[in-house]
Amino acid sequence: MKNTAVLITSEKLKVQDCYDFVQDASCGGIALFVGTVRNSTKNKEVTLLDFSAYEPMALKEMQKIADLALTKFQIHKIAIHHAVGELQIGDIPVIIAVSSAHRKAAFEACEFAIDTLKETVPIWKKEHFEDGEVWVNSHP
């Protein structure tokens, strides 16, 4: 049985898919992190975000995070889904779902997964504003 699910897609992400993958009778809880596109950054209005990925490597890095979470925490299953392409305000770029027998491990694994994803997975976002666009994190 596979205990990890990683996905990069240009389709709309579905929380239910991640939930259904990790849900299990042996588990006492599911932790879900759902990233959403915010309407402003540093008091500046954002119109949309454009995500791009080095897809084969990003999938490998996401798989490493999922595998590491399984060894590091007492969890049952983990799903990590990420969207690419243009996302509007309120859309979902990332979902992490973790199930475990006891809640603490699920919370910890969920936080570990999103924090590590933001550091290691080769995915980039460009913020679009009314008057221009900028690659996030790319300038000192």
Add this chain to the structure above:
Amino acid sequence: MKIQLLFFGIATDLVGENSIFYELKSDETVLALKKDLLLKYPKLKNIEEFAIAVNEEYAEDNLVLKENDVVAIIPPVSGG
């Protein structure tokens, strides 16, 4: 020897390419390639730093490149 270079994120915009074939000396390290790239594409200095991935894995500066390696320029990531 020939390698393939891939550019992502802001690096694509700065260099104006997604993918090119690139000629370099045998036994060149990742660090030497980084220095070459900054000379060839001075605009890359606009990025605070960039990582290198070789064949879809992050590479240390002392890794020696081989013919036909696929080398990606990875600017600071911003997924999530």
